[in-house]
Amino acid sequence: MERLERIFLVAAAIMLVAFLAALAYSSVAMGIHLPGHGMAIHYTHEQLLRKVLARTPPFDHPGVRQLAAGKYEVVIVGQTWSFTPGKIRIPAGAEVTFRATSADVIHGFYIPGTRVNLMLIPGEVSEMTYRFSEPGDYLLICHEYCGKLHHTMSATVEVR
Amino acid sequence: MTPIVFGSSREFSLPQVQRDFVRWNIYFGFAVLAVGVTFGIAQAFGYVGLNTYKHLPGIRNYYQGLTIHGVFNTLVLTTAFSNGFIALSTARGLGRPLNGPLLFAALWSLILGSLLAAYAMFSGQASVLYTFYPPLQAHWTFYLGLTLAVISTWLVSAAQLVTLGQWRKDNPGERIPLLAFMAIVTYVMWDLASVGIAAEVVLLLLPWSLGILAGADPLLSRTLFWLTGHPIVYFWLLPVYVSWYGMIPRQVGGVLFSDKLTRIVFLAFILLVPVGLHHQYVDPGISQGLKYAAAVLTFGIFFPSLMTAFAVMYALEIGGRARGGTGLVGWFWRIPWSNPSVSAQVLAMVMFLLGGISGMLNASFSMNLKIHNTAFVTGHFHETVSTAVVLSYFGIAYWMVPYLEQKELRLPRLAVFQAFLYFAGVLIFSNALIAGGLYGMPRRTALALATYGLPQWRVPGIVAAVGGSMMFLGVILFFVVLVATLAGQKSTVAADIPFTETVTAPAGAGWVVQLDRLRYFVLASVVLTLAVYGGLLMHSIPPHLAARALQYP
Numbered sequence: 001m002e003r004l005e006r007i008f009l010v011a012a013a014i015m016l017v018a019f020l021a022a023l024a025y026s027s028v029a030m031g032i033h034l035p036g037h038g039m040a041i042h043y044t045h046e047q048l049l050r051k052v053l054a055r056t057p058p059f060d061h062p063g064v065r066q067l068a069a070g071k072y073e074v075v076i077v078g079q080t081w082s083f084t085p086g087k088i089r090i091p092a093g094a095e096v097t098f099r100a101t102s103a104d105v106i107h108g109f110y111i112p113g114t115r116v117n118l119m120l121i122p123g124e125v126s127e128m129t130y131r132f133s134e135p136g137d138y139l140l141i142c143h144e145y146c147g148k149l150h151h152t153m154s155a156t157v158e159v160r
Numbered sequence: 161m162t163p164i165v166f167g168s169s170r171e172f173s174l175p176q177v178q179r180d181f182v183r184w185n186i187y188f189g190f191a192v193l194a195v196g197v198t199f200g201i202a203q204a205f206g207y208v209g210l211n212t213y214k215h216l217p218g219i220r221n222y223y224q225g226l227t228i229h230g231v232f233n234t235l236v237l238t239t240a241f242s243n244g245f246i247a248l249s250t251a252r253g254l255g256r257p258l259n260g261p262l263l264f265a266a267l268w269s270l271i272l273g274s275l276l277a278a279y280a281m282f283s284g285q286a287s288v289l290y291t292f293y294p295p296l297q298a299h300w301t302f303y304l305g306l307t308l309a310v311i312s313t314w315l316v317s318a319a320q321l322v323t324l325g326q327w328r329k330d331n332p333g334e335r336i337p338l339l340a341f342m343a344i345v346t347y348v349m350w351d352l353a354s355v356g357i358a359a360e361v362v363l364l365l366l367p368w369s370l371g372i373l374a375g376a377d378p379l380l381s382r383t384l385f386w387l388t389g390h391p392i393v394y395f396w397l398l399p400v401y402v403s404w405y406g407m408i409p410r411q412v413g414g415v416l417f418s419d420k421l422t423r424i425v426f427l428a429f430i431l432l433v434p435v436g437l438h439h440q441y442v443d444p445g446i447s448q449g450l451k452y453a454a455a456v457l458t459f460g461i462f463f464p465s466l467m468t469a470f471a472v473m474y475a476l477e478i479g480g481r482a483r484g485g486t487g488l489v490g491w492f493w494r495i496p497w498s499n500p501s502v503s504a505q506v507l508a509m510v511m512f513l514l515g516g517i518s519g520m521l522n523a524s525f526s527m528n529l530k531i532h533n534t535a536f537v538t539g540h541f542h543e544t545v546s547t548a549v550v551l552s553y554f555g556i557a558y559w560m561v562p563y564l565e566q567k568e569l570r571l572p573r574l575a576v577f578q579a580f581l582y583f584a585g586v587l588i589f590s591n592a593l594i595a596g597g598l599y600g601m602p603r604r605t606a607l608a609l610a611t612y613g614l615p616q617w618r619v620p621g622i623v624a625a626v627g628g629s630m631m632f633l634g635v636i637l638f639f640v641v642l643v644a645t646l647a648g649q650k651s652t653v654a655a656d657i658p659f660t661e662t663v664t665a666p667a668g669a670g671w672v673v674q675l676d677r678l679r680y681f682v683l684a685s686v687v688l689t690l691a692v693y694g695g696l697l698m699h700s701i702p703p704h705l706a707a708r709a710l711q712y713p
Contacts, residue, residue: 005421005470012466016459019520023455026526034441034525036448045375045706080710105710106293106378108533112600112614115529117442121378122295122707124444139612143533143602145289147296147713148221151610 035118038125041101049122050103053077058099064088067097076100076140076155078107078120080147083140083155092135092159101125108144111157119144132159172255172656178247181263183564185244186557188271189237190642193550196232197635199225204589204628207621211608222606223287223713230290231281234396234545236274239309241553242399243270243316245560246343249402250320252657253340254327258319266315273308276301285712289604291385292365294376297709300369303361310354310361313395317347335666336676338419339406339659345426346398348678352685353395353433356387364703375705379445383696386436387689394429396545400552401426403505404472410660411502411559412495414479419666421471423675428464430681432457434689441528446696451525453692458523465516472509475660500575500641504555507583508548514587515543518594535620536597538604539590546631547586551579554638559658561645568651570644574637582634589627596620 026032041059043052053059058075062084065073072094077084079102090096100109102120109118109126118126132138142153174182202212202225213225243266251258279301280286286298324336324344336344360381367373405425409416416422437454440446480491497503518540521527531537554575562569569575597603599616607613607621667673674680 002418005418008470009467012463016462019524020456020459023524023526027452030526032526032529034448034451034529035444036451037446038444040445043706045708047706049706049708104708105295105713106382108602110533110600110602115526117529117532119440119443121382121444123704124379126442126444139600139614141602141612143605144293145223145291145296145604147710148223148287150223151606154612 032115035126035128038127041123041125043123050079053101053103059101064090070094072096074098076109077103078109078142078153079103080105081142081149081153083142083153086155087158088140088155089158089160090132092132095129095131097127097129099125099127105146106144107146107153108142109140110143111138111140113138117143132157135159172252174248174251175257177260178251178257178263179564181260181267182244182248182560184267185240185247185270186560186564188267188274189240189244189553190557190639192232192236192240192274193635194639196229196237197632199229200233201628201632203229204625204632206606206608207592207624207628209608209621211606218282220284221287222609223289223604224281224284226604227287227289228278228281231277233550234290235306235309236270236277237553238396238545238549239270239313242346242395243267243312245399245556246346246402247316247319248560248657249343249399249406250323250340252659253337253343254323255337256323256327258323262315262319262322266312266319269308269315270312273305273312275305276308277305280305287713291389293385294365294368294378294381295707295709296713297369297376297711299712300366303366303369307358307361307366310358313347313350313354317351320344320347335668335673338422338662338666339402341423341676342398342402342406342426345423345430345678346395346402348682349391349398349426349430349433350395352430352682352689353388353391356384356436357389357392360384360388364705368705368709373705376707376709377700377703377705378707379443380697380700380703382440382443383437383446383693383700386439387434387693388436389439390436391429391433393545396549398426398429400508400549400556401468403552403556404468404509405475406660407556407658408472408502408505408660409475409479410658411499412476412479413482414475414477416475416660416662417471417478418664419662420664420672420675421467422662425464425467425471427675427681428461430678430685431688432461432464433685434692435461437692438523438525438528441525442532450692450696455523455525457692459520462516462520469513476506498572498576499558500569500572500579501555501558503576504558504579505552507579508551508555511543511551511583511586512548514590515540515548518543518590531597533603534597535593535601535603535624539593539597542586542590542593542631547583551582551586554579554582557638557642561642563657565646566650566652567645567648569641570648571641575641578634578637578641581637582631585627585630585632585634587627589624589631592620592623592627596624 062075102122107120138157140155205212280299286302288296288298435457438458480494483494485491485494601617
């Protein structure tokens with residue numbers, strides 16, 4: 001019996017290590033990374049965060065910007081209960097970096113069907129790079145509860 | 161092999177005041193569950209586009225109802241049941257009563273706290289969900305209520321430790337009886353784990369809601385919340401493990417194999433407190449390195465869970481074979497399924513296997529990018545807390561209520577049916593939500609009113625409503641059995657709790673004895689927590705209290 005127990009535990013340990021190795025592979029070889037430390041936005045409780053953002057680049061001009069050939073930056077501000085801008089057009093196959101933050105409470109930032117999945121936290125900038133290979137209309141939704149009209153907070157992403 | 165009875169096998173009858181403490185805790189918990197599931201069925205209907213909240217008296221919207229559903233079921237019910245059941249296990253394991261005044265302070269602290277939080281939620285001043293992320297702000301009574309609920313658990317822990325101290329003085333050099341060991345370690349783990357949420361609520365949110373602090377620090381609050389928010393699931397699960405390890409083997413006619421392995425599993429949960437960062441995989445402001453470290457530690461938790469799968473399954477197999485079961489899996493059908501206490505808890509274990517798999521997917525960070533905050537998560541925790549834990553509560557209640565009341569369990573066949581119906585309901589419900597989550601269906605969003613949607617969310621929504629309705633019926637049947645039992649005649653059944661025997665006795669010498677010295681493990685846990693969280697928290701001191709409140713959202 002104790003032998004059986006040992007065999008089971010060794011098998012369990014090997015399984016867990018194999019899973020971690022698969023994760024490491026997804027990160028190193030497939031280039032799937034978690035968002036890390038972003039830029040912080042400094043403000044105090046006397047200031048309205050919305051106004052601070054209006055004079056803090058890049059959030060003073062939300063929208064789509066081409067950085068280089070095939071490289072785009074999308075700057076988005078989330079606030080109760082909308083995204084600015086509410087309509088985003090990007091070319092298919094381009095490398096798109098989303099830079100987003102919140103002007104008030106915590107919001108979510110999620111494009112179903114992709115791995116663009118971020119939390120927007122007031123005072124922090126969230127970043128994620130993604131390549132849309134399939135053209136089409138995508139939804140961008142807030143998937144973190146942010147008050148009574150949370151379920152109306154969405155935008156559209158047109159990939160052409 | 162001759163089984164060895166562990167711990168104090170002397171006759172022990174629970175003093176009446178302690179019996180009352182356990183009774184009132186579990187009845188209070190189940191009363192709260194009755195309210196909680198009423199909002200649960202409204203949730204289920206929401207998935208097919210029915211907004212039933214407007215028909216519930218005094219309820220303004222979906223999020224108010226969802227807050228009550230989450231806070232009542234996962235915070236109040238679990239605390240009440242754990243306080244009662246763990247106090248009982250400790251008293252029985254050590255063969256001596258716990259400090260009465262401490263226990264009653266715990267009971268009243270929990271009841272008062274729950275009433276305060278209920279006032280805030282029902283009056284619409286705390287629709288912040290059970291994660292209450294600032295700068296969403298609730299009425300101060302909500303935060304004070306939660307604080308009192310946590311204090312109730314600390315009072316139970318204090319009562320345990322006082323009694324353990326007395327027991328050690330009277331039994332120098334003896335091993336702590338296993339049943340008491342499991343119960344005490346559960347609460348010691350929780351004492352450590354609850355520091356995060358206590359700091360968040362007492363130092364930041366409560367003074368902020370009273371206007372003493374000018375703003376909130378959303379990232380720091382989230383981090384402190386999740387420091388507790390993951391190990392809180394151990395606080396829900398470990399009391400159930402006490403039953404799975406300590407009682408189920410006896411109930412199926414088997415024995416627990418290893419005393420040593422059981423102690424190691426419980427201690428592993430003390431060590432693995434600081435893993436909450438995996439709930440913040442997609443948060444900004446936290447470095448990738450810390451997130452990957454959290455991923456590795458999180459996979460560490462699966463190890464004690466796999467050890468549990470082995471130990472508990474082995475005990476079931478001993479029981480099934482003793483009852484004439486043969487073959488590789490034949491023993492499984494021979495365990496006493498007609499005993500509702502057994503069938504409910506074995507079904508809970510089966511669901512915990514599925515919950516472990518969906519949990520592993522959540523913990524896998526590349527997968528987490530696809531499913532974070534989707535309905536997948538809701539599917540996962542209805543497998544774990546709502547079934548592995550709460551269905552086990554039902555199973556435990558099926559012997560504990562007769563034991564406490566000295567009454568026979570009524571309607572046992574209905575009780576068995578109840579467990580299967582609830583299990584089947586969750587199987588359907590959770591699978592639907594897991595599928596919906598993979599299609600990007602967001603969690604805790606009023607989908608019935610949403611201004612967007614995808615066609616792929618329709619079928620999962622319908623299936624979830626069917627499964628959710630079955631779960632609701634399952635809970636109703638539990639209450640039917642409970643009320644019928646309470647209304648029955650006194651009899652002289654169940655004079656003692658069904659606690660188990662182990663094949664190997666606790667060693668009296670060698671390194672294994674050190675397993676009873678909890679302070680080493682507490683110290684190691686504190687060191688590990690500081691290693692993971694120290695830098696992050698240092699950066700946050702003093703807190704950046706800049707975010708403005710969105711009051712009573």
